[in-house]
Amino acid sequence: xxxxxLDEHLAWITALRSMPSADLAPLLPHPPxxxxxxxWWAFAKQLRRLRDDLAGHRMRFADVPRLSVQRGIxxxxxxxxxxxxxxxxxxxxxxxxxxxxxxxxxxxxxxxGKRCACDESTHIILIATPxxxxxxxxxxxxxGDCVTALVMAPESHADGFDDLGVFKKDYWTAQPVELxxxxxxxxxxxIDQAGAVVDVIAEAQQTTDNxxxxxxxxxxxxxxxxxxxxRRLGLAGIPYRxxxxxxxxxxxxxxxxxxxxxxxxxQRFDALAELMRHPDIDAYLRKHDDGDTGSAIxxxxxxxxxxxxxxxxxxLTDNWLGEPDRQRRLKAxxxxxxxxxxxxxxxxxxxxxxxxxxxxVLRQVYADNPLREHVPDEHQLALSLEQxxxxxxxxxxxxxxSPTCPQVTASQAISLTLSRLADAVIADEHDGPAVELxxxxxxxxxxxxxxxxxxxxxxxxxxxxxxxxxxxDSVRSGLSMHDNDHRYARDLMLxxxxxxxxxxxxxxxxxxxxQGDPLTxxxxxxxxxxxxxxSRVRAFFADEDTADTPRxxxxxxxxxxxxIPTPP
Numbered sequence: 001x002x003x004x005x006l007d008e009h010l011a012w013i014t015a016l017r018s019m020p021s022a023d024l025a026p027l028l029p030h031p032p033x034x035x036x037x038x039x040w041w042a043f044a045k046q047l048r049r050l051r052d053d054l055a056g057h058r059m060r061f062a063d064v065p066r067l068s069v070q071r072g073i074x075x076x077x078x079x080x081x082x083x084x085x086x087x088x089x090x091x092x093x094x095x096x097x098x099x100x101x102x103x104x105x106x107x108x109x110x111x112x113g114k115r116c117a118c119d120e121s122t123h124i125i126l127i128a129t130p131x132x133x134x135x136x137x138x139x140x141x142x143x144g145d146c147v148t149a150l151v152m153a154p155e156s157h158a159d160g161f162d163d164l165g166v167f168k169k170d171y172w173t174a175q176p177v178e179l180x181x182x183x184x185x186x187x188x189x190x191i192d193q194a195g196a197v198v199d200v201i202a203e204a205q206q207t208t209d210n211x212x213x214x215x216x217x218x219x220x221x222x223x224x225x226x227x228x229x230x231r232r233l234g235l236a237g238i239p240y241r242x243x244x245x246x247x248x249x250x251x252x253x254x255x256x257x258x259x260x261x262x263x264x265x266x267q268r269f270d271a272l273a274e275l276m277r278h279p280d281i282d283a284y285l286r287k288h289d290d291g292d293t294g295s296a297i298x299x300x301x302x303x304x305x306x307x308x309x310x311x312x313x314x315x316l317t318d319n320w321l322g323e324p325d326r327q328r329r330l331k332a333x334x335x336x337x338x339x340x341x342x343x344x345x346x347x348x349x350x351x352x353x354x355x356x357x358x359x360x361v362l363r364q365v366y367a368d369n370p371l372r373e374h375v376p377d378e379h380q381l382a383l384s385l386e387q388x389x390x391x392x393x394x395x396x397x398x399x400x401x402s403p404t405c406p407q408v409t410a411s412q413a414i415s416l417t418l419s420r421l422a423d424a425v426i427a428d429e430h431d432g433p434a435v436e437l438x439x440x441x442x443x444x445x446x447x448x449x450x451x452x453x454x455x456x457x458x459x460x461x462x463x464x465x466x467x468x469x470x471x472x473d474s475v476r477s478g479l480s481m482h483d484n485d486h487r488y489a490r491d492l493m494l495x496x497x498x499x500x501x502x503x504x505x506x507x508x509x510x511x512x513x514x515q516g517d518p519l520t521x522x523x524x525x526x527x528x529x530x531x532x533x534x535s536r537v538r539a540f541f542a543d544e545d546t547a548d549t550p551r552x553x554x555x556x557x558x559x560x561x562x563x564i565p566t567p568p
Contacts, residue, residue, distance in 0.1 A: 006394050006395065006398070008048070011095050013406070015090035015093075015094050016031075016047075017040060018090060024083060026083050027087075037415070038415040050084075051104065056136075057482075065081045068479070072478075073475055073479070077470075080470065097403065098404065108135070110139065111139060116139045118146055124140070125149075126140075126148065128152065129165060130151070140164055141163075149163070152497050153493075153496075157496075167493045171489075172493045176529070179528075181535070185452075185506055185509070186509055186540050188512060190512070190514050193225065194233075196452070196454075197454065198233065200452040201238060211450070213432075214433035214435075216448055216451075217436045217452075218438070218452050219454065226242055226437060239432065241427070241436055242428045247424070249421050251384035253362055254418055256278050256280055257414050259274050260341065263337070266315075269316055272304070272334070283368070284336075284364065285333075287368070307330060316334065340361055340364060341410065342358060342360070351405055352396045356396070358410075358413065391421060440491070444494050451498065451502055452508060453505070455509075456522045457520065458521065460522070461495075461522050464487060465484060488523060509521050509522065509540065521536070525540075
């Protein structure tokens with residue numbers, strides 16, 4: 001039976017914690033404390049990502065030093081890979097004791113044993129899979145003629161793809177990108193790219209009859225651009241939908257659990273003050289207030305602020321300082337918060353037993369909240385609660401008697417639950433047409449006729465890895481793994497597909513960061529003949545006094561909503 005994500009992660013933690021610190025030292029000189037479950041969780045997550053990367057190229061940890069010797073690669077730190085190999089073996093042994101295996105082992109064994117097959121009536125069609133990893137490609141090739149790959153490219157580029165439609169790095173590295181001068185937008189600072197996006201939409205409205213929001217897509221070369229682009233579109237009154245969404249870890253329930261966990265773990269006044277400032281605590285306190293704590297959130301916050309001003313009390317005890325009335329009100333406030341915490345919060349219990357107490361906390365706070373689907377904020381709250389509930393259900397289903405099931409406190413259980421939400425997001429919801437905000441790798445499949453791509457600077461598009469202690473780019477190249485040259489060829493191939501599949505494409509790049517540091521244009525913009533190269537470089541490094549004219553914020557309809565005077 002193949003292990004699920006949670007079982008696999010806990011098996012990694014069990015394997016790592018069982019290794020002596022001296023054996024881990026070449027890889028992790030200062031391992032987390034024995035009871036620091038979130039610390040071990042984060043370390044195991046790093047190793048899982050590294051193993052996923054290698055498994056996609058049909059390798060295990062032990063293969064890296066072996067192949068490096070065969071191919072003359074300067075691996076550096078070979079002892080670290082020996083530690084990784086030992087940890088991987090311990091991980092597999094741990095799964096085996098549970099009667100489980102992992103998906104990578106099953107795939108590699110299936111390829112080695114040539115067990116990948118399908119019946120004669122099955123036909124597999126590959127759509128938009130130009131970057132299949134080696135493992136998936138090897139499995140598909142064992143299926144023979146029942147696989148057909150559809151490639152988004154003209155016949156003239158047929159030599160740039162293999163039999164599975166996977167692009168060829170050497171072919172695409174040598175290809176140019178055909179672009180017209182009007183397709184570029186060079187702006188002063190990174191944040192100015194958001195304004196350029198609105199300009200592109202305004203221009204498209206002037207040249208296209210009845211242009212609707214769903215006919216426009218914004219590509220994000222860097223996910224950090226999503227905030228400024230969202231704000232600028234909102235200011236312009238343009239509906240939008242971000243595919244990246246909002247991280248669940250930043251949702252109100254997750255922030256509430258984090259604040260509760262910190263308060264319980266530290267029992268400090270500043271942790272209580274942080275918890276009291278969570279917006280959802282207001283409703284909870286109003287619901288349970290018996291008149292001792294006040295009737296408005298301002299009263300509670302003022303009470304805490306005055307206490308912090310008058311007294312220097314770090315760790316909380318039963319002894320509150322100051323006048324009796326203030327002591328009474330603070331104790332009542334403190335008792336309400338303590339009542340919200342799970343029962344026996346300092347006790348160590350098997351992880352599954354904490355799911356219901358944590359869920360009870362969320363029910364106490366959010367049970368009376370309306371969660372109407374047509375109200376964006378309430379719908380986002382409902383989706384975040386469901387994501388948390390899903391993790392709690394998975395943890396509740398763990399076998400308490402399993403050797404991988406940890407004994408944890410309430411704070412540790414909350415921290416682990418939040419760690420499992422680190423990569424979870426809630427997609428934006430919007431009724432009716434909306435401008436889509438997509439990552440660069442998703443743009444080739446989008447069919448909007450108007451496309452503005454931000455972040456056309458080196459380091460964003462194409463993406464690159466510049467610092468990897470275990471697999472630097474030189475080692476990745478020697479092992480035939482995806483390296484920076486691979487990412488450049490992939491992104492160039494995709495840009496050619498993007499620019500030839502819609503009438504309006506605008507590429508936006510910034511000359512400087514928001515802090516004033518100089519930036520360089522993407523190499524993709526410089527993939528051209530020498531004469532064109534000179535004109536593009538001159539345009540990018542033009543005199544900014546004349547190239548960047550300050551302009552007020554505008555809406556897509558052309559009406560100023562906010563006019564910011566230009567400083568002298």
